[in-house]
Amino acid sequence: MIKLNVQNETSRLRAVVLGTAEDNGSIPKVEDSYDPKSVEHIVAGTYPTEEDMVRELDAVAKVFEKYNVKVYRPEVIKDCNQIFARDIAFVIDDIIIEANILPHREKEVQAIDYIWNQVAENKRVVLPEACHVEGGDVMPWNDYIFMGTYTGDDYPDLITARTNKEAVLAIQELFPNKTVKSFELRKSNTNAKENALHLDCCFNPIGKGKAIIHKNGFLIEKEYEWLVNFFGKENVFEITKEEMYQMCSNVFSISEDVIISEQNFTRLNNWLRDQGFIVEEVPYAEIGKQEGLLRCTTMPLIRD
Known part of the structure; x- marks a missing residue:
């Protein structure tokens, strides 16, 4: 059996699911794509190759090995993009919650059935069908759960809107002792620079009480300001x-002190080191072409 435990984003990682390429x-064809950034690269002929993405994921697996983290991988499904393990499920406390993701991605969820089945039955939750949620929009943060959402009337027309208010309410019901704080995200089907696909695309809490944030990712300025005040302006990297x-913003914490980051994020990585973090740099730019990065490809199961 697997005893799950994830209270926050930064406690020492012991077990994780890492996506596979x-x-x-x-x-994919343009009309089959899920986000504007992938479309850009399909049209430009710069969409990442399988070989490059396998190499990038292997670089992360090596970092996990270095820190003695147990790594699970999804079972490989033929001709299926299984890179973004964060989308398919997420853990809060000792409960694993299956995400209701885009309908034609259901196969991806089945690829981690072997993990799901090792968790006690009373610790497995499948949300009602009306609840749409993906793990990139869900961040356990001790007594809080931060959630990205979109509640505009055009929700059904936006393939980039992944988490609805029904899911926010369902998570609050599941965890009555925590404060679920939701944030309206800016969405665009056509402009990747105006689209926060998930909360972790414009915000990420990291160790030492710090956070990374992008103001324009938030539709409501007050909600962005709440986060800045919560962490303190001096602790926030804009x-x-x-x-x-x-x-x-889509880096990944192995612990309070250790962060995996993309090797080209010079300004961020220098700031992180100035703050006393150990930065494990990896090449991840090819995977980044699909509007997801390190947090999106990892799904923590156990943190201390």
């Missing part, structure tokens, strides 16, 4: 629109 399938587009 094996048998990733051919380059990223630019271009840095958000490159996925600078």
Whole structure:
């Protein structure tokens, strides 16, 4: 059996699911894409190759090995993009919650059934069908659960809107002792620089009481200000629109002190080191072309 435990984003990681790029399938058609950044690269002919993405994920697996983290991988499904393990499920406390993701991605969820089945039955939750949620929008933060959402009337028309208010209410019911704080995110089907696909695309709490944030990712300025005040202005690293587009907020914490980051994030990585973090740099720019980065490809199961 697996005894799950995830209270926050930064406690020492012991076990994680890391996505796989094996048998990733051919380059998708524009009309089959889920986000504007992938579309850009499909049109430009710069969509990442399977070989490059396998290499990048392997670099992260090596970092996990270095820190003695147990790594699970999804079972490989032929011709299926299984890179973004964060989308398919998430853990809060000792409960695993299956995400209701885009309908034609259900196969991805089945690929971690072997993990799901090792968790006690009373610790497995499948949300009602009306609740749409993906793990990139869900951040356990001790007594809080931060959630990205979108509640505009055009929700059904936005393939980039992944988490609805029904899911926010359901998570609050599941965890009555925590404060669920939701944030309206800016969405665009066509402009990647104006689209916060998930909360972790414009915000990420890291160790030492710090956080990375992009103001324009938030539709409501007051909600952005609440976060800045929560962490304290002096503890917040503000990223630019271009840095958000490159996925600078989507780093991943192994512990309070250790962060995996993309090797090209020079400004961020220098700041992190100045704050006393150990930064494990990896190449991840190819995976980043699909509007997801390090946090999106990892799904923590156990933290101390």
